Amino acid sequence: MLNVAIKKQFASNGRASFALDAAFTANQGITVLFGASGSGKTTTLRSIAGMVTPDEGRISLGDAVYFDSVARVNLAMQKRRVGFVFQDYLLFPHLTATENVAYGAKARHDQHRRQHVDDLLKLVGVDYAAGRRPAELSGGEQQRVALARALASDPAILLLDEPLSAVDVTTRSRLLDEIVEVQRKTAIPFLYVTHSPADAVRIGDSLLVMAEGSIVQEGKPLEVFNAPLNVPAARVVGTENVLVGRVAGHQPEEGISIVELGACRMVIPYSHLAEGSRVTLGIRAEDIIISRERVSRTSARNLLAGNVRHLLRDGESIELVADCGVDLKVRITPQAEHALELAPGVEIYLLIKASSCHILS
Amino acid sequence: MTWSAFKLSLLVVSVATVAVTLAGTALAFVLARREFRGKEALDSLVTLPMVLPPTVTGYYLILVLGRQGLLGKYLFALTGWTVAFTWEAAAIAAGVMALPLMVKSARAALESIDRRYELVSFSLGKSELETFFRVTLPLASRGILAGVVLSFARALGEFGATLMLAGNIRGKTQTMPLAIYEAFISGEDQKAQLMAVILTLTSIAVIYLTNVLSRPPKAA
Numbered sequence: 001m002l003n004v005a006i007k008k009q010f011a012s013n014g015r016a017s018f019a020l021d022a023a024f025t026a027n028q029g030i031t032v033l034f035g036a037s038g039s040g041k042t043t044t045l046r047s048i049a050g051m052v053t054p055d056e057g058r059i060s061l062g063d064a065v066y067f068d069s070v071a072r073v074n075l076a077m078q079k080r081r082v083g084f085v086f087q088d089y090l091l092f093p094h095l096t097a098t099e100n101v102a103y104g105a106k107a108r109h110d111q112h113r114r115q116h117v118d119d120l121l122k123l124v125g126v127d128y129a130a131g132r133r134p135a136e137l138s139g140g141e142q143q144r145v146a147l148a149r150a151l152a153s154d155p156a157i158l159l160l161d162e163p164l165s166a167v168d169v170t171t172r173s174r175l176l177d178e179i180v181e182v183q184r185k186t187a188i189p190f191l192y193v194t195h196s197p198a199d200a201v202r203i204g205d206s207l208l209v210m211a212e213g214s215i216v217q218e219g220k221p222l223e224v225f226n227a228p229l230n231v232p233a234a235r236v237v238g239t240e241n242v243l244v245g246r247v248a249g250h251q252p253e254e255g256i257s258i259v260e261l262g263a264c265r266m267v268i269p270y271s272h273l274a275e276g277s278r279v280t281l282g283i284r285a286e287d288i289i290i291s292r293e294r295v296s297r298t299s300a301r302n303l304l305a306g307n308v309r310h311l312l313r314d315g316e317s318i319e320l321v322a323d324c325g326v327d328l329k330v331r332i333t334p335q336a337e338h339a340l341e342l343a344p345g346v347e348i349y350l351l352i353k354a355s356s357c358h359i360l361s
Numbered sequence: 362m363t364w365s366a367f368k369l370s371l372l373v374v375s376v377a378t379v380a381v382t383l384a385g386t387a388l389a390f391v392l393a394r395r396e397f398r399g400k401e402a403l404d405s406l407v408t409l410p411m412v413l414p415p416t417v418t419g420y421y422l423i424l425v426l427g428r429q430g431l432l433g434k435y436l437f438a439l440t441g442w443t444v445a446f447t448w449e450a451a452a453i454a455a456g457v458m459a460l461p462l463m464v465k466s467a468r469a470a471l472e473s474i475d476r477r478y479e480l481v482s483f484s485l486g487k488s489e490l491e492t493f494f495r496v497t498l499p500l501a502s503r504g505i506l507a508g509v510v511l512s513f514a515r516a517l518g519e520f521g522a523t524l525m526l527a528g529n530i531r532g533k534t535q536t537m538p539l540a541i542y543e544a545f546i547s548g549e550d551q552k553a554q555l556m557a558v559i560l561t562l563t564s565i566a567v568i569y570l571t572n573v574l575s576r577p578p579k580a581a
Contacts (some may be wrong), residue, residue, distance in 0.1 A: 083484065
């Protein structure tokens with residue numbers, strides 16, 4: 001288990017100063033560190049790797065203490081066994097794909113080492129390009145090699161800093177699945193930094209939301225996205241509800257497709273996705289209508305019954321979280337809150353147009 | 362005179378170039394990668410021979426290395442040997458004059474490398490030394506090689522500082538540039554011409570090499 005509790009003050013050169021004050025734990029599986037740019041995600045990651053020294057605090061992974069300001073411990077990068085994957089790959093340009101991976105491999109018997117490197121290249125699916133230099137590899141291939149290289153050093157944890165932001169959309173989708181697969185096969189905990197909600201929901205086993213240098217909420221990705229607990233978290237995760245489900249059927253003549261989301265079914269505009277395929281839906285909080293009565297004969301194709309979970313006031317608007325089997329955020333005005341007498345526990349109905357449900361990449 | 366001067370030049374320049382390559386790269390690494398007090402002062406000191414008249418540099422070298430010099434007196438007391446008027450003096454003078462070019466090229470090459478390559482190497486468990494030889498040096502190799510070639514050329518043409526520290530002793534400290542001067546002064550025009558041509562051809566080869574080395578590698 002990774003334990004982090006660190007503080008670092010950054011000098012203010014004219015601009016407002018930035019303070020990192022992050023405390024969290026990360027367990028097995030993929031933990032996503034989510035936040036806007038400038039929220040301190042990368043600094044946190046670099047502190048764990050040993051590239052940045054915090055002012056105070058403690059970082060440990062299992063029994064290994066990486067940093068402890070009280071005990072004056074600051075383990076050298078080389079001794080931390082932390083793999084790091086950068087956004088721009090940073091493959092050594094003078095080495096081939098194989099040589100890059102072999103560079104990371106622990107010095108063992110030559111033949112074992114070669115086998116180990118071959119296995120890793122196969123694991124990430126670039127064994128066909130083993131002899132190529134980075135300049136002859138596509139972005140996706142380079143990121144796969146970078147992943148294999150980081151794994152070659154037998155890390156105790158792998159840190160990935162926005163690893164997919166430089167690859168194209170189609171490759172990105174494939175790589176996300178591959179990263180999950182690699183994590184499951186290697187059983188090394190991954191800490192994955194991203195600012196993409198779709199990516200976070202798709203690969204995260206747990207989610208940490210970071211805002212202005214602190215962790216403002218943690219939990220299961222979908223719960224966090226659709227039921228932020230506080231205003232900073234609500235601001236970071238945005239006004240989009242993110243839902244993961246499966247395509248349950250199509251009615252092309254009616255212009256709709258059906259998506260199953262756990263307990264409920266959602267009608268969305270007709271899509272060509274294959275039946276049974278996984279799909280991530282986005283519904284903006286301001287596109288959802290709340291009614292206190294069950295409405296019939298409406299053009300909104302989705303009518304969900306539920307309860308108010310909680311209300312968060314942020315400036316002139318209110319973010320209401322409704323529990324309808326799945327959690328959904330709804331953005332309303334204070335006037336609507338008063339007129340409908342909305343309070344935690346109150347029974348409500350949500351009306352959502354099919355066209356308000358869009359498929360996230 | 363021509364042949365012995367050529368041989369001596371070759372010896373002096375080879376020794377100077379090897380020494381400057383090693384010392385210059387190490388100095389450049391320290392200047393490019395470390396923060397310490399007096400860093401800019403060190404940079405200025407190393408660069409000084411590039412802007413000073415060579416005879417002034419030679420004069421300072423005598424003050425430091427001469428028999429009564431700052432360091433030279435200890436050397437003489439300990440070994441009874443002094444560097445002045447030996448071929449080693451010519452090599453030292455050539456080396457000191459070439460060092461700024463080496464340091465400038467190597468520092469620029471090292472500073473142009475993304476530091477994160479080194480961080481990746483550290484995170485893969487590699488020591489600083491192993492990282493330097495397997496990552497930093499290969500990535501900076503073109504710039505460093507360009508520095509080596511420039512240093513070689515500077516050392517080959519060295520005149521003023523050499524004359525001050527090593528003198529102009531035929532067969533002992535008389536390198537090609539000094540020999541050309543002497544041949545010309547004593548009216549041996551043909552000899553001077555021959556040696557000038559040899560040095561010119563060498564310099565053209567050096568310019569060509571530098572250009573090839575400083576060109577970025579072609580993508581395959």
